[in-house]
Amino acid sequence: MKESIKTLIELGYSKSDEEEIVNSYALNTLKDETLKENIKANYKLLIDLGYTKEEVIKITKMLPALYSYTEENITKKIDFLISLGYSKEEIIKMTKTLPQLYGYSEKKIIDKISFLINLGYSKKEILKITKTFPTLYGLSKENITDKIDFLISIGYTKEEVLEMTNILPTLYNYSEDNIKDKINFLIDLGYSKQEVLKMTINFPALYSFSEENIIEKIEYYRMKNLDFIIIENTKYLMQSMKKTKARYNYLTEEKMFSLDESNYSKLFMSEKNFQKTYGVSTDALIKLHGLDSQIKRCIKK
Numbered sequence: 001m002k003e004s005i006k007t008l009i010e011l012g013y014s015k016s017d018e019e020e021i022v023n024s025y026a027l028n029t030l031k032d033e034t035l036k037e038n039i040k041a042n043y044k045l046l047i048d049l050g051y052t053k054e055e056v057i058k059i060t061k062m063l064p065a066l067y068s069y070t071e072e073n074i075t076k077k078i079d080f081l082i083s084l085g086y087s088k089e090e091i092i093k094m095t096k097t098l099p100q101l102y103g104y105s106e107k108k109i110i111d112k113i114s115f116l117i118n119l120g121y122s123k124k125e126i127l128k129i130t131k132t133f134p135t136l137y138g139l140s141k142e143n144i145t146d147k148i149d150f151l152i153s154i155g156y157t158k159e160e161v162l163e164m165t166n167i168l169p170t171l172y173n174y175s176e177d178n179i180k181d182k183i184n185f186l187i188d189l190g191y192s193k194q195e196v197l198k199m200t201i202n203f204p205a206l207y208s209f210s211e212e213n214i215i216e217k218i219e220y221y222r223m224k225n226l227d228f229i230i231i232e233n234t235k236y237l238m239q240s241m242k243k244t245k246a247r248y249n250y251l252t253e254e255k256m257f258s259l260d261e262s263n264y265s266k267l268f269m270s271e272k273n274f275q276k277t278y279g280v281s282t283d284a285l286i287k288l289h290g291l292d293s294q295i296k297r298c299i300k301k
Helices: 003-011 015-022 032-049 053-062 064-068 071-084 088-097 106-119 123-132 134-138 141-154 158-167 169-173 176-188 193-202 204-208 211-223 228-232 234-238 241-254 264-268 271-278 282-300
Strands: none
Touching: 003 015, 003 032, 003 053, 015 053, 015 064, 032 053, 032 064, 032 071, 053 064, 053 088, 071 088, 071 106, 088 123, 088 134, 106 123, 106 134, 106 141, 123 134, 123 158, 123 169, 134 169, 141 158, 141 169, 141 176, 158 169, 158 193, 158 204, 169 204, 176 193, 176 204, 176 211, 193 204, 193 228, 193 234, 204 234, 211 228, 211 241, 228 234, 241 264, 241 282
């Protein structure tokens, strides 16, 4: 057995993993002894940088070429990314999702940033977006511009697309069919296309919600005559139904509020302000709500 394979097995790779890594295009030209030493050195370096053992295995399976890089290549790339405005911790997190970032040239990264700035994003926005969605560095310019053009063809303005992708950068990864299907799904629930556009501009994450999640929330707000929230303040759909239901029951039953357009924001206060105002935590209300439900079920039995 090759020494490099033995080393990988000792480090925790499976047999299929180590064979795939050793036989990858980037590594199969290296001498066995050289590859073994690279694996040991780079594995230790990655652990020292802050990756866990499981994360090192995962990212090197995604990018076996990491074991062909010198320690200087890796640390130099980190220093370069820090010079762009990322922290070391952010780089480690980004490369867990996109280890290929270590393989991109400085020119390729700078070119992508310049391209995004020319589209209308600020440098600060690009840093923010790529921290949460590093895959943007791996998307082609054509892929990005095609998605923007597609969203504009649906009815958004370019400015709205940039704003939406600034909030939900993963929108660049959604297929055109998935986006169309979500729009048609919301239209089938009774909203006009213009209302759907407004809702998703206010809360782009609506595209990431499951249909079941959306239906549950819409049905609840409609039942409580609060369905105006869905169009006017779509972002409130972010709040979990457990929290909403517990607060609604407390405010209407204990505090005797009649919630409407003038005061519905009480449902969505920050936890700090809610506790300060009412002297009770939402978690306590959720537990109480669950207990009340159990008691009601027992009584029915």
